[in-house]
Amino acid sequence: MFKGSIVALITPMDVNGKICRTSLKKLVKYHIKNNTKAIVSVGTTGESSTLNQKEHYEVVLLTVEFSNGKIPIIAGTGANSTLEAIALTKKFEKSGICACLSVVPYYNKPTQHGLYKHFQSIAESTHIPQILYNVPSRTGCDMHPNTIIKLSELQNIIGIKEATGDLSRIHKIKKYTKKNFFLISGDDNTALDFIQLGGDGVISVTANIAAKQMSEMCKFALQKQFRSARLINEKLIPIHESLFLESNPIPVKWAAWKLGLINHQNLRLPLTTLSEKSQKRLMQALKKSNII
Structure with missing residues (x-):
């Protein structure tokens, strides 16, 4: 279930900025139909930073419900507070998810030892399989390969989403982690090479x-x-690039709305609607890639 294309699902919202259940159900059906291997619910692309904890939990549970067992659901459960990450993780223990995606603590910039202790504490608090998430461009903190290797020795840490774009890390991580440790790209542009x-x-x-x-x-x-x-x-490269014309998920939400995959393009502040200049460039990319 952790091999192939896994979507970092957007969280659709209605005209009032509330969770749009109709659009969410439509998105889940779209991914089942098109053979996406798993869904990450309420990760970065799912606007985890603008949902409150009640909404976060609701969106994950709705995604599990709409999937009806036809596609595995991974819940985003990261936080920059270890206690908060543990609390959120434990809340999902009987939810039907197959794993958690836990991001490197952001803003407080812990040491490598601090990162190890953070993820060790989460892993030891739950039976849910844990996938690490390293994205220094977002968190301001890079988890080094040696720390990843050490964490992989823990029983229910089963893989990592590496979103550094640094392909030179793959060999070392692959060589020194356990055989069934999943190594997943978090960068569409380099995913094939990864x-x-x-x-x-x-x-x-x-x-x-x-x-x-x-x-x-x-x-x-x-x-x-x-x-x-x-x-x-090669046909998708214009899309890979254009979806980051502005902060993710601003462009992808606009594109999903244009394609009729969601009913509204609404985001929450401080995220704002895609600018007209970027709309034109993204539309060109959609046409060039034969998406529209």
């Missing part, structure tokens, strides 16, 4: 609007049919 170097898949923003293409690209790559995978990926 898999070719030994990775297991990608937690993807692009999959929100190109689920079938991302699923097929990952399938070919995992089967070592790299020429076929690259032909698909």
Whole structure:
């Protein structure tokens, strides 16, 4: 379940900024239909930073409900407070999720020892499998390969989402972690190369609007049919790049709305609607990639 294209799902909102259940159900069906391997609910792309804890829990439970066992659900449960991350993780213990995605603590910039203790404490507090999430551009703190390797020795830490874009790390992490430790890209732009170097898949923003293409690209790559995978990926490159014209998930939400995948493009402050200049560039990318 942790190999291939996994979507970092957007959280749809209605005109009043409330969770849009209709759109969420539509999105889950879209990913089941297009063979996405799993859904990450309420991660960065799912606007975890603007949802309160009650809404966070509600969106994950709704995603589990709408999936009806047809696609695994991974819950975003990270926090920069270890106690808060543990509390949120434990809240999902009987929810039906298959794993948690736990981000490196942001803003407080812990040491490598602090990172180890943080994730060790979470792992030891729950039976839910834990996937680490390293994204220094967001957190201001990089979890080094040696720390990842040490954490992989803990029983229910089962993998990592590496969103550094640094492909040189893959070999070392792959070589010194346990055999069944999942290595998942968090960067659509380099995901194909990541898999070719030994990775297991990608937690993807692009999959929100190109689920079938991302699923097929990952399938070919995992089967070592790299020429076929690259032909698909080359068409997606304009999308990979354009979805970060402004802070994620601003562009992908606008694109999903344009494609009719969600009913409204609403975000919550401090996130704002995609600018007209970026709308034009993203629309060009959608056409160039044959998404629209």
